[in-house]
Amino acid sequence: DAGVIQSPRHEVTEMGQEVTLRCKPISGHNSLFWYRQTMMRGLELLIYFNNNVPIDDSGMPEDRFSAKMPNASFSTLKIQPSEPRDSAVYFCASSFLAGPGNIQYFGAGTRLSVL
């Protein structure tokens, strides 16, 4: 298996533009997580899905952020409009089963720079 696949690997955009990050979880995994990593705040959980259903989005910073999982093999994280403070590395992770204690496998991340 190729692991969790994220695209693009790097994104540079201007303030106010819409940004869409993509994630393909490991085949057969039922849970998908979006994390954001910055120097100041470390690794933060934004939202996670079990069986394509959003379970907890309390980590989503504000209404400019939205996430979808239309099927078991694809998820998007969208920022509209983007702001410079959104610059970070965004990681997607997946696990085989729902429930705490299941190993989360991380993708390579998308490095977002908002100018």
Place this chain on the structure above:
Amino acid sequence: GENVEQHPSTLSVQEGDSAVIKCTYSDSASNYFPWYKQELGKRPQLIIDIRSNVGEKKDQRIAVTLNKTAKHFSLHITETQPEDSAVYFCAAPEGGADGLTFGKGTHLIIQP
């Protein structure tokens, strides 16, 4: 919600010596404690985890201990090698939830 504190933020040890990283958590319902290693520019990767029904787990040079009463867990690396240099993160789930709350990370530097 869960709060995870991690210390130290930077740890420098001589090659061959041991390294210990400590974490505390706040949610007594948490029952799973993973440790991730992140090399510069790479993704976090699980290196070891422990569940609340055991107090210690070992995998070659790496061990994790858990004290549920005190709500703290530690990562121990023995006979450190240059390839151990990385940032290490501890984590704990919200009680009953799936997402992880991470500590702020420890930058481990192995001095030759």
